[in-house]
Amino acid sequence: MSDEGVGIRSIEELERRFKFPENVELLDGGTSGIELLSYISSRDYLIVIDSVKSGLPPGTVVKIEGEDVPAKFRTRISPHQLGLSDILAAARLTDELPKQMVLFGIEPKKIGVGLELSQEVKKNFDKLLNVVIEEVRKIGYDISPRHAVSDIKSVWGNY
Numbered sequence: 321m322s323d324e325g326v327g328i329r330s331i332e333e334l335e336r337r338f339k340f341p342e343n344v345e346l347l348d349g350g351t352s353g354i355e356l357l358s359y360i361s362s363r364d365y366l367i368v369i370d371s372v373k374s375g376l377p378p379g380t381v382v383k384i385e386g387e388d389v390p391a392k393f394r395t396r397i398s399p400h401q402l403g404l405s406d407i408l409a410a411a412r413l414t415d416e417l418p419k420q421m422v423l424f425g426i427e428p429k430k431i432g433v434g435l436e437l438s439q440e441v442k443k444n445f446d447k448l449l450n451v452v453i454e455e456v457r458k459i460g461y462d463i464s465p466r467h468a469v470s471d472i473k474s475v476w477g478n479y
Contacts, residue, residue: 322428322430322431322432322433322434322435322436322437322438323371323378323426323428323429323430323431323437323438323441324371324428324431325435325437326369326370326371326426326428326437326441326445326448327348327349327350327368327369327370327371328348328350329437329445330369330445330448330449330452331346331347331348331369332348333445333449334346334449334452334453336466337449337465337466338453338463338464338465338466339463339464339465339466340456340461340463341461341462341463343461344456344461344463345359347359349368349404353406353407354406354407354410356404356407357407357410357411357416360407360408360411360416360418361411361414361416362416362418363418363419364418364419364420365418365419365420365421365422365459366389366418366420366421366422367421367422367423367424367452367455367456368389368404368421368422368423368424369423369424369425369448369452370404370423370425371425371426371427371428371431371441372384372392372423372425372426372427372428373427373428374425374427376427377427377440378427378428378429378438378440378441379426379427379429379438379440379441379443379444380426380427380444381424381425381426381444381447381448381451382423382424382425382426382427383422383423383424383425383451384422384423384425385420385421385422385423386420386421388423389408389421389422389423390405390408390409390412390417390421392423392425422455424448424451424452424455426441426444426445426448427440427441428441429441
């Protein structure tokens with residue numbers, strides 16, 4: 321789904337470029353639905369990466385925190401956000417919302433069938449990854465770059 325696919329591309333690139341400690345889980349929640357509840361229930365910290373309609377210029381990286389995260393998913397731009405909105409609502413009802421939640425997003429230019437990110441999103445893709453890594457480090461986790469990452473090709477091409 322063109323720019324809407326930035327979440328899965330981010331997860332793939334983070335795994336390709338960095339080594340994470342065992343207690344940091346990276347998960348493509350894409351279209352998973354209710355089964356995501358077991359992955360997010362009662363977590364200390366949840367970071368979501370997605371395309372986010374914020375009214376800012378395409379490619380703008382945004383950070384949304386706390387109670388604003390579930391609220392942001394009430395305005396849906398894609399079918400998979402229905403699942404995340406419902407999962408966060410279910411976690412709230414069962415008192416299992418993560419203690420802290422952060423959404424890192426990037427303003428999409430195009431939402432539609434296609435494999436390519438728009439030039440605007442592609443241009444700021446590394447910035448998106450960097451703010452996610454900074455956040456993980458800020459909460460106390462040691463993240464190290466993988467060596468010779470340029471030798472490992474992404475299935476999505478170069479960013």
